[in-house]
Amino acid sequence: MDKTPQTEPRQSWTFSNSINSEIRRAADTGIYDIRGGGAKRRVPHFDDLLFLGASMSRYPLEGYREKCDTSVTLGTRFAKKPIELKIPVTIAGMSFGALSGHAKEALGRGATMAGTSTTTGDGGMTEEERGHSEKLVYQYLPSRYGMNPDDLRRADAIEIVVGQGAKPGGGGMLLGQKITERVAGMRDLPVGIDQRSACRHPDWTGPDDLEIKILEIREITNWEKPIYIKVGGARPYYDVALACKAGADVIVLDGMQGGTAATQDVFIEHVGQPTLACIRPAVQALQDLGLHREVQLVVSGGIRTGADVAKALALGADAVAIGTAALVALGDNDPKWEAEYNKLGTTTGAYDDWHEGRDPAGITTQDVELMKRLDPEVAGRKLRNYLNVLTLESQTLARACGHNHVHNLEPEDLCALTMEAAAMAQVPLAGTNWYPGKPGF
């Protein structure tokens, strides 16, 4: 008897294997998934934009002969001592605690060799970091772990963190297994307990208060330090306008692909806007206030290549910041650790349980043996190389568009491959002179 023909087994799009595995994990544990790494879902991004290049209306610059400047000055609005960077790529804030001392040292070494700044994180300023970072931005966070006036004064800039792209409106948690004696001591808390990072500051609410808080910080630091305000990609037009009102010298705008040491997966994937969608509203706010280029805009969240750098600058940013990419450059998620990733139930490129402190690459850990795997000098050189490549690539693209400074890149140099990207970046869909929302169409 013939078998009845059957259709191929069909997986549900709605209940995919990935979703089902999460349901099973939730049923087993009773707790949401916590991870690092930023949004993993596909969202419109810089890959959806293309540069047009030179043509009859634009003269390109000779790639190996004509200069294309990459320098950037941050903090020109009020600070007595703005920061001068050789390249428009900075290292984003990542905490000692989340990262090992070696990793912080490597970030400082690499950034310094490349002529740029690095940034502290929750947990205070370490000697490794200050000692190896020619230009160091000191984060002023809700937890105020390790905060003190001496470190404020020996910083080169101060970044008031209001939010971050991976979790606008959310705090954080450094799990007890990473709280060694040194980490605990810097945070004035017992060893081995979970350390919460509050979601809002303890002594101000809203931009009116923040304006006074900034006044206080400037008074304590003799008005020398540029004051950054970091916001997550939530309501970029209004957030940027209010940050200007509060007195920012520099605004750091972090889209949802921005990484994080640890927070809920549901938060990472479902709160905030893609980086691409944040830039034009932010720039518009600066332009409406007459402050574009006077208050510098640093964009972060998913910057990986020189093309990403150049596109962010073309949309109006003054610089970008990298976090996850910097960790990868140091050696995070390197295939050479595949066997160890497998033991942790994951694989190269997917490892994101940075908060658990078992990082085979020795970067997001406080385990003494694992930390030894990262040579800060070697890793620092790798980061320097990577930063140099980002810079060279962005210069290449700027020259191809006829610009002798990467800041001269402009939206008119771009087109979009998708309707979504066209709408978000407000550049024409390729082959048209139209983008969704453009007046007159």
Added chain:
Amino acid sequence: MTMTLEKTVLDMTATELRDVNTTLQAAAKAQANAAYEIINPRGSHAMACGLDGPLSVTIKGSTGYYCAGMNKEATVTVEGSAGPGVAENMMSGVVTIEGDASQYAGATGHGGLLNIKGNASSRCGISMKGIDIVVHGNIGHMSAFMAQKGNLVVLGDAGDALGDSLYEARLFVRGNVKSLGADCIEKEIRPEHIAILKELLEKAGADAKPEEFKRYGSARKLYNFNIDHADEY
């Protein structure tokens, strides 16, 4: 600026905030134990902040936000009331408020003594990290929220949710506590606590006996995330 035999007087009707703070910060470094008096403060913000040395500053009137912020070693006295965030992130020294203090008094303070002769509003001692705070009157709601280290002594009453999500700070209240926050419980008061109280009450010139206080601290149930305690978060 005028000088008397004892004190240098800065008049804020004639001197900008920047100049006042520059003068005080320089004096704190260079003139050990010098005394300054600020008149006509008119509720100015960020007064006498960032001092780093054994200076004495008396402010003749009320102040705005963040007076004596991040103070180190200096003695700052406000002969009036203080706005939000007085002595925030204080490291050491003594800050005295003769009147009342607004929200977040002593927030994130690492050390020193904040002595409030009147009442303190909500979130007094929020995230305190080693500071000692003595409030002669009452304190508002959510005081000592996520307080990590140090001592908060209240001669009057405490508002709602005292010590919510508390770490290792010690809270002593003589009056009534409207409610305790998550993971905050009343604890036995032992001889070492009596000794701490006695010393702090003496330093603050407070008219109270250590035995009249109750002690509150962390139950330490929320120190490591446990899904069975999710209702507490």
